[in-house]
Amino acid sequence: MNSKGVLAAVCGMVMAMPVLMPQAAAQVVEDFKSLSSNQYGEQYPMVNSQRIVRGRILAPAAHEVFLQINGINYPMTKEAEGYWTGDSDPLDEGNHYYGLVIDGATVPDPASLFLYGSGAERTQLEIPAQDEYKYALRDVPHGQIREIYFHSDVTGGLRHIFVYTPPQYDDDLTVRYPVLYLQHGYTENETGWSRQGRCGLIMDNLLADGKCVPFIIVMENGEISHQASGTGFGSLMTAANDLFPKILTQDVIPYIDSHFRTVPDIAHRALAGLSMGGMQTRHISLNYPGYFSQIGIFSGGVISIQDLNGNPEFKKDNKLTFISYGSREVENPRGQAPKETVSALKEAGINAVYYESPLTAHEWQTWRRSLYEFAPLLFR
Amino acid sequence: MNSKGVLAAVCGMVMAMPVLMPQAAAQVVEDFKSLSSNQYGEQYPMVNSQRIVRGRILAPAAHEVFLQINGINYPMTKEAEGYWTGDSDPLDEGNHYYGLVIDGATVPDPASLFLYGSGAERTQLEIPAQDEYKYALRDVPHGQIREIYFHSDVTGGLRHIFVYTPPQYDDDLTVRYPVLYLQHGYTENETGWSRQGRCGLIMDNLLADGKCVPFIIVMENGEISHQASGTGFGSLMTAANDLFPKILTQDVIPYIDSHFRTVPDIAHRALAGLSMGGMQTRHISLNYPGYFSQIGIFSGGVISIQDLNGNPEFKKDNKLTFISYGSREVENPRGQAPKETVSALKEAGINAVYYESPLTAHEWQTWRRSLYEFAPLLFR
Numbered sequence: 001m002n003s004k005g006v007l008a009a010v011c012g013m014v015m016a017m018p019v020l021m022p023q024a025a026a027q028v029v030e031d032f033k034s035l036s037s038n039q040y041g042e043q044y045p046m047v048n049s050q051r052i053v054r055g056r057i058l059a060p061a062a063h064e065v066f067l068q069i070n071g072i073n074y075p076m077t078k079e080a081e082g083y084w085t086g087d088s089d090p091l092d093e094g095n096h097y098y099g100l101v102i103d104g105a106t107v108p109d110p111a112s113l114f115l116y117g118s119g120a121e122r123t124q125l126e127i128p129a130q131d132e133y134k135y136a137l138r139d140v141p142h143g144q145i146r147e148i149y150f151h152s153d154v155t156g157g158l159r160h161i162f163v164y165t166p167p168q169y170d171d172d173l174t175v176r177y178p179v180l181y182l183q184h185g186y187t188e189n190e191t192g193w194s195r196q197g198r199c200g201l202i203m204d205n206l207l208a209d210g211k212c213v214p215f216i217i218v219m220e221n222g223e224i225s226h227q228a229s230g231t232g233f234g235s236l237m238t239a240a241n242d243l244f245p246k247i248l249t250q251d252v253i254p255y256i257d258s259h260f261r262t263v264p265d266i267a268h269r270a271l272a273g274l275s276m277g278g279m280q281t282r283h284i285s286l287n288y289p290g291y292f293s294q295i296g297i298f299s300g301g302v303i304s305i306q307d308l309n310g311n312p313e314f315k316k317d318n319k320l321t322f323i324s325y326g327s328r329e330v331e332n333p334r335g336q337a338p339k340e341t342v343s344a345l346k347e348a349g350i351n352a353v354y355y356e357s358p359l360t361a362h363e364w365q366t367w368r369r370s371l372y373e374f375a376p377l378l379f380r
Numbered sequence: 381m382n383s384k385g386v387l388a389a390v391c392g393m394v395m396a397m398p399v400l401m402p403q404a405a406a407q408v409v410e411d412f413k414s415l416s417s418n419q420y421g422e423q424y425p426m427v428n429s430q431r432i433v434r435g436r437i438l439a440p441a442a443h444e445v446f447l448q449i450n451g452i453n454y455p456m457t458k459e460a461e462g463y464w465t466g467d468s469d470p471l472d473e474g475n476h477y478y479g480l481v482i483d484g485a486t487v488p489d490p491a492s493l494f495l496y497g498s499g500a501e502r503t504q505l506e507i508p509a510q511d512e513y514k515y516a517l518r519d520v521p522h523g524q525i526r527e528i529y530f531h532s533d534v535t536g537g538l539r540h541i542f543v544y545t546p547p548q549y550d551d552d553l554t555v556r557y558p559v560l561y562l563q564h565g566y567t568e569n570e571t572g573w574s575r576q577g578r579c580g581l582i583m584d585n586l587l588a589d590g591k592c593v594p595f596i597i598v599m600e601n602g603e604i605s606h607q608a609s610g611t612g613f614g615s616l617m618t619a620a621n622d623l624f625p626k627i628l629t630q631d632v633i634p635y636i637d638s639h640f641r642t643v644p645d646i647a648h649r650a651l652a653g654l655s656m657g658g659m660q661t662r663h664i665s666l667n668y669p670g671y672f673s674q675i676g677i678f679s680g681g682v683i684s685i686q687d688l689n690g691n692p693e694f695k696k697d698n699k700l701t702f703i704s705y706g707s708r709e710v711e712n713p714r715g716q717a718p719k720e721t722v723s724a725l726k727e728a729g730i731n732a733v734y735y736e737s738p739l740t741a742h743e744w745q746t747w748r749r750s751l752y753e754f755a756p757l758l759f760r
Contacts, residue, residue, distance in 0.1 A: 039500045059485030063441060082484060100487070104462060105439035107480070107487040114494040114501050120419045121494050139538055142529040147580075149522040158519055170639050173553045200527075259550050 028052055028087060035112075037095075037126035042111040044085075051127050053088040055109065059102050066101040069125065073101060092328075093129035094365025095196045097122050115196050119187040124196065129365065133205070134372045135198035140208035141167035145194045150259075152251040154243070159251065160221060162190055163260065164200050166207060166214035176261045178215040178268035178379040181248065181292075182371075183222045183277030185300075190221040196364045202372050212376040215270075218256055220248065222273070222280055245284045249291055266317060270378050272296030274367040282307075289313040294320040294378055298370040299329060299362050302341040308348055321345060322374045324355040326366035353377060408432055408467060415492075417475075417506035422491040424465075431507050433468040435489065439482050446481040449505065453481060472708075473509035474745025475576045477502050495576050499567040504576065509745065513585070514752045515578035520588035521547035522581075525574045530639075532631040534623070539631065540601060542570055543640065544580050546587060546594035556641045558595040558648035558759040561628065561672075562751075563602045563657030565680075570601040576744045582752050592756040595650075598636055600628065602653070602660055625664045629671055646697060650758050652676030654747040662687075669693040674700040674758055678750040679709060679742050682721040688728055701725060702754045704735040706746035733757060 032046035032054055044056035055067040055074075060082025066073040067086045076086030097117050100109050108114065112123035146163045166177065182199065184192040193199045199217055206212040222244050257264040271292040273281045278300015285295045286307055295318065297303070302323050308315055323338050330338060338354060345352035355373045357366040412426035412434055424436035435447040435454075440462025446453035447466045456466030477497050480489050488494065492503035526543045546557065562579065564572040573579045579597055586592040602624050637644040651672040653661045658680015665675045666687055675698065677683070682703050688695055703718050710718060718734060725732035735753045737746040 057485055057487075059483055061444060061484035063443075063483070065485075099490070100485075102482045102485050102487070103439055103443070104441035105437055105445075105480075105482050105487075107437075107482070107485075107490050110479070110487050110500065110502070120490065122490070137529065137538065139531055142538075144543075145527040147525040147527075147574075149517065151519055158517065158522075163524075194527075 035126055036128075037113050037124050039111055039113055044111055045109065045125060047091075047125070047127060051090045051093065053091060053098075053125055053127070054085060055088075055098075055100070056083055056085045056111070057100055057102070057109065058083050062103050064101075064103060067098065068101050068106065069096060069098040091125070091127050092360050092363070092365065093127050093132075094360060094363060094368070096125045096127065096363065098125050099123055116189050116191050117187070117196060131369070135201050135368050136205070137201055138205060138208065140204055142204050143167045143169065143200055143207075145200050150251075150255050152247055154247045154251050159247065160190055161252065162194050162219040163256070164194065164203060164217035164219075165260070166216070167204065168214055169216075169261075173261070176263045178213075178270070179256060179260075179262050180215055180217045180270045180272060180375075180378060181252070182217050182219050183271075183273030183280055184219070185273070185275030185277055186223070189223065190219050192364075193217070193219045197371070198368060199371060202368060203375065206372065206375055213379050215379055216256070216260055216262065218252065220244075220252055222277055244280055245288050248284065249288055253291070266290060266293045267319075268379060270294035270296070270320075272298065272322070272371075272374060273300060274298040274370070275300045275362065285318070286311055286314055289317060293317055294322075296322040296324070296370065296374045298324045298367050298374075299326060302338050303345060303350075303352075304341060305344050305348060308345065308350065315348075315350070319351055320377055321350050321352045322355070322370075322377060323352065324357065324366070324370040324373070326357045326360040326362060328359065328361040329366070330356065415506055416508075417493050417504050419491055419493055424491055425489065425505060427471075427505070427507055431470045431473065433471060433478075433505055433507070434465060435468075435478075435480070436463055436465045436491070437480055437482070437489065438463050442483050444481075444483060447478065448481050448486065449476055449478040456480075471505070471507050472740050472743070472745065473507050473512075474740060474743060474748070476505045476507065476743065478505050479503055496569050496571050497567070497576060511749070515581050515748050516585070517581055518585060518588065520584055522584045523547045523549065523587075525580050530631075530635050532627055534627045534631050539627065540570055541632065542574050542599040543636070544574065544583060544597035544599075545640070546596070547584060548594055549596075549641075553641070556643045558593075558650070559636060559640075559642050560595055560597045560650045560652060560755075560758060561632070562597050562599050563651075563653030563660055564599070565653070565655030565657055566603070569603065570599050572744075573597070573599045577751070578748060579751060582748060583755065586752065586755055593759050595759055596636070596640055596642065598632065600624075600632055602657055624660055625668050628664065629668055633671070646670055646673045647699075648759060650674035650676070650700075652678065652702070652751075652754060653680060654678040654750070655680045655742065665698070666691055666694055669697060673697055674702075676702040676704070676750065676754045678704045678747050678754075679706060682718050683725060683730075683732075684721060685724050685728060688725065688730065695728075695730070699731055700757055701730050701732045702735070702750075702757060703732065704737065704746070704750040704753070706737045706740040706742060708739065708741040709746070710736065 029048050032048045034043050046054045065076040065084040069088050074086050074088050076084040078084050108123040114121050115124045143166045148161050149158045152159045182193050269292050271281050278297035281295050281297050303321050323342050342352045342354035357369040360366045409428050412428045414423050426434045445456040445464040449468050454466050454468050456464040458464050488503040494501050495504045523546045528541050529538045532539045562573050649672050651661050658677035661675050661677050703722050722732045722734035737749040740746045
C-alpha cells in the first residue's frame with residue numbers, strides 16, 4: 001500500500017461520513033442483554049446474539065428519532081409513555097462510537113458511558129466478542145495506568161501522557177523494564193489506548209497467562225499540529241513529521257528514562273501505533289535511527305522493500321517489524337498488499353510478522369487484537 | 381447539625397430535583413467566552429463576566445429546547461439555520477453538571493466534556509472563579525494520578541481506586557510518605573476527586589508554592605451497598621457503615637502500605653471526605669480507632685461535643701479535625717451550627733479548624749477549596 005492509499009483509507013474512516021441506509025432487516029432474535037458500556041443501572045442499549053443493538057430514549061415530544069452508528073441512521077419508533085426504540089443492523093465485535101439524532105439534533109445517548117474518539121468525547125457500544133477474554137477485567141494482578149503532565153522543552157508547554165506499569169513494577173525497586181511507546185490514530189488522543197484500547201487489561205492478562213515479558217507502555221498525544229493550528233489531517237501529517245518525532249525523542253523518552261526504571265537503550269525500546277500512529281511509527285523508525293529496535297504498524301501501512309533497501313541503518317537495527325490489519329480493511333484493493341509485503345521483508349532478512357484480525361475493520365477491535373499478538377513478541 | 385439534617389441536605393442536593401423556574405432576566409453583558417470544559421474546538425457553551433452561560437445546539441426539527449442546569453430549565457430560542465441558543469441565570473463559580481432537553485428528551489450536550497457525577501457520566505460547565513489559581517494546570521512539577529484494580533478479600537472481587545503520588549515520589553526511592561484517604565459523596569464515585577475535584581492539580585500547586593508537605597492521596601469508591609444492591613441512600617448508609625470501613629481498613633490500607641512507600645502508622649494517616657464521604661469519615665474516625673489521626677469533613681456534618689465526650693480514644697488520637705461548608709449551605713437553618721461546634725471542640729482541647737467557602741453551595745467548588753485549606757494543615 002502506498003502512503004496515499006493509507007491516507008485515503010484513514011480519512012475515509014475518520015472524516016464526517018455520509019449517512020448511509022440500513023440493510024434490509026433480518027429476523028431479529030429476541031435474546032437482548034444490556035451492554036457492558038451502559039451507564040450504571042441502565043437497561044438500554046441492549047444487544048442480541050446476532051449483535052443487533054436495540055437503543056431506547058425517552059423523548060415524548062419528538063417527531064423523528066434515529067439511532068446513529070458508524071454513520072448509519074437507524075429509525076426509532078415511538079412506543080408507550082414517550083419512549084423511542086430502534087434496532088441496528090448486526091455489528092462487528094468490539095467497540096463502536098454512536099449517538100442519537102432527535103429532531104435533527106445529533107447528541108450522545110445519556111444511557112451510555114463516554115470515550116474520546118473520532119474527534120470528541122462521545123458515547124460507545126461495547127459489542128461482545130468471541131475473544132473478549134483478551135481484554136476482559138479478570139481477577140489477576142493488575143498494573144497501573146498513570147496520568148502525568150510534564151514540561152516539554154520542544155513545545156515550551158506541558159504534555160499530557162499515560163503510562164502503564166506492569167503489576168510487579170513496585171515489588172522490587174531494583175528491577176528495570178523495557179518500554180513500548182504506543183500511539184493512537186487521527187482524531188483520537190492519548191486516552192485511547194488505555195480506555196477503548198484496554199492496553200492495561202491486555203497486558204495484565206498476557207502477563208497472568210505467562211505469554212509476555214513485563215514492560216512499560218507510554219502513550220503520548222500525536223496530534224501535534226492539529227492541536228496547535230486547528231487545521232486538519234493534511235497539515236498534521238506534514239508538521240507532525242517534524243514536531244512529533246522531536247517531542248518523542250527529545251522530551252518524552254528522556255522524561256520516561258529519568259522518572260521510570262527503564263533499560264534506556266535501543267534494544268529495550270519499541271514503537272507502535274494504529275492508523276496515523278502507524279504512519280508515525282514508520283516515519284520515525286526510518287528517519288530517526290538509534291531509538292527503536294522493534295516496531296508495530298497497526299492499520300497504518302507497511303515498511304516496503306524500497307524503504308528497506310534505501311535504509312541500511314533500519315535493516316541493521318530492526319529486530320521486529322509487526323504489520324497488522326483488520327480483514328475488512330484488506331478486502332478492498334490496495335496499492336500494496338500487506339501480507340505479501342511482509343513475506344518479501346522476511347525474505348530480505350527482516351524479522352517481519354503479519355497479523356490479520358478476522359471480520360473487523362479500521363476500528364479498536366482490530367487494534368486490541370493487534371496489541372495482543374504483538375506484545376508477546378517484544379523484548380525476547 | 382444532626383445526622384438527619386445532613387441526610388436531608390445531601391439528599392436534597394443529589395436526588396432528582398424538581399424543575400425550577402429561572403430568575404427574572406438581568407441586563408446581559410455581551411462579553412461571552414468559550415468555557416474550558418468545552419470539547420476541543422467547540423465555541424459554545426460560553427460564559428460572560430456575570431457568569432451567565434449561553435448554550436447552543438443544532439436541532440433543526442425540534443419544537444422546544446431547554447438548557448438544564450442545577451434542575452432549572454432555561455428556554456432556548458430557535459435561530460438561523462436550525463440552531464437554538466439560550467442563557468442561564470448567573471451561576472456560582474466552579475463546576476456544575478448540566479444537559480439539554482430536546483422535545484422532552486434529556487440528553488448531554490455534545491459540545492461539552494464529560495464527568496461522572498450525580499449518578500451518571502454527564503456534561504459539565506466549568507465557570508471561571510476568582511481563585512481558580514488553586515486548581516489551575518500550571519507549568520510546575522506534577523505528580524501522577526494512578527488508576528489501579530486490586531483484589532479485595534472483604535468483597536471477594538476487584539476494587540477500582542485512584543492514587544495520587546507527589547511529583548518527587550520517583551526521585552528518591554528511599555523516601556516514605558504519609559497518606560490521605562479521600563472520599564467522594566453520594567452518587568459520585570472514585571473518579572470525582574481527581575477529575576472535577578482536581579485534587580492532583582491542587583496538590584501540585586500547593587507543593588510548588590511551598591504550602592504543604594508531600595503526601596499520597598488514595599481515592600476509593602464508598603458507594604458499596606448502592607453498587608451491590610441497586611438500592612438507594614438509606615440502605616447505603618446502613619450497610620456502608622459496616623462494609624466500607626471493613627474494605628478500607630482490611631483491604632485498601634494494607635494494599636497501599638504494601639504497594640507504595642508509605643509511613644504505615646496512625647500519625648501519618650488521614651481520612652477526609654465530602655458529603656456522604658464526610659459522614660463516613662466521622663463514622664470511621666469514631667468507631668475504628670487506631671487508623672487515622674487527622675480528619676476532614678467537607679459538607680458532611682461535624683464531630684459533636686457529645687461524640688467527643690463519649691469517645692476518649694478519639695480525643696486521645698485526633699491531632700486535627702477540619703470541618704467545612706459552602707456559605708450557601710450554612711445560610712439555611714440547621715440543627716447544629718458547624719462554626720459554633722468547631723469553637724466548642726477547640727475549647728474541649730481538639731485541634732479543630734472551620735472553613736467556609738464563600739458564595740458556594742453543596743458542590744465541587746466548596747470541596748476544591750476545602751482541600752486547598754485542609755492539605756497544608758496535614759502531617760505537620
